Amino acid sequence: MASHPYIPRDLILEDYVPVSLAQSTIVGIYGIASVLVASFIWLISGRCAKLSKIERLLMCWWAFTGLTHMVLEGYFVFSPEFYKDKTGHFLAEVWKEYSKGDSRYAGRDAGVVTIEGLTAVFEGPASLLAVYAIATRKYYSDLLQISISLGQLYGTAAYFVMSILQGDNFAMSPFYYYWYYIFANSFWVWIPTLIFVRSWKKICAAVASHSQAPTQKKHKNR
Amino acid sequence: MASHPYIPRDLILEDYVPVSLAQSTIVGIYGIASVLVASFIWLISGRCAKLSKIERLLMCWWAFTGLTHMVLEGYFVFSPEFYKDKTGHFLAEVWKEYSKGDSRYAGRDAGVVTIEGLTAVFEGPASLLAVYAIATRKYYSDLLQISISLGQLYGTAAYFVMSILQGDNFAMSPFYYYWYYIFANSFWVWIPTLIFVRSWKKICAAVASHSQAPTQKKHKNR
16 A cells, blocks of 8 residues: 555655645645735835836746745755655645645656756746846846746646646546646746737837838938 | 667567668668758748848758658657557658667657657747748747747757656667767757857847837937
8 A cells, every 4th residue: 555645546655754734834825925925026116116017017926936936846856855754844845735736746757857947947047037137127128038938838838748648647636636736837827928928029019110220221321 | 578679678669660771871861851951941042032141041940940840750749659660661760760869769758758749849830930930031030039949948958857867778879879869969959059149139139229219219309
């Protein structure tokens, strides 16, 4: 018999220590921490420059997603034995709980670790750079947001496709499948898509007006 | 005993049919076909518009890489039993031969199939669109090239990182490891990197001049 609650039942996890915090505590701490981060960025961004509400919302998103990538996913990537944790470390609890929706995390699936690694190491710091780039109106701001959003979309797509190819049987129940695996990850599908479309349009408009400018000059010179 | 030549030796490939074409034939056909495609694009692009040599070279690259993604990698993605092929089908021979450098192809590793799937389905057609976008000077041309290049870089990075996590023991010999696995894939590291840097600079310059333009207008209006 397996000594853990995860699916598939033949997954081997030696010295597994059960999750000790309640689901509501784990989700609650992550939720409250996220709201605090977003509120802090919203307040600060309201003071420091003439930023539109959409730009301030984007800064909140990039701060939230950047810290999620670096802290939560970064911990997972560099803690292969989190499921043995006895100390009740919050981040270990997060991944023990999330593994109920996708046991490939506890099982250390190479594909999942790879995607999380690229996300934590590259997209995490890049997301925090995006907060700064929006606040200071850098010329590369939209380009950076497009790049990170594409990376997030690629990662999420690869994450779902791999699961399907592997049999899509890693959740303890439909509850965990739909709330943890589908619903929680869906934010990294629709938000990057919206940002990608917005920044794509903005850059195309800028390039269009830039390439018309020299033409007008030519006409004037004639 | 395994009935195939690949590493690791405990990989199970039922009904494996050995590669029938010579290595020089397989590499030669791919090489000649690629040169023909590039030459064709080079000649056509020289006639139809005022394109710089770099733009014409980029068109050659996008045509080559787009067809490689769609034809070679597309065949792999949708032919899970290529290693059983008895007909000497060229594309089956390509992957039987390449599996000497990375047996995860013959072994149908979920991560490799996922990356190849995203590459064949999204990046392949997008690369051919890039040929058209450069030729017709579309405003989204550099943005499209950045997007595809990032996808290629993400895919190649994930491909190498997953292999390391899985033990990096999928090549029959150092010869195949360095020529097939390292050298052949390296083109999809350094070429997308160069294109990414070039297009990034071009877009930043356009956005910079675009955001300066309204400021000048304001001054005039005062």
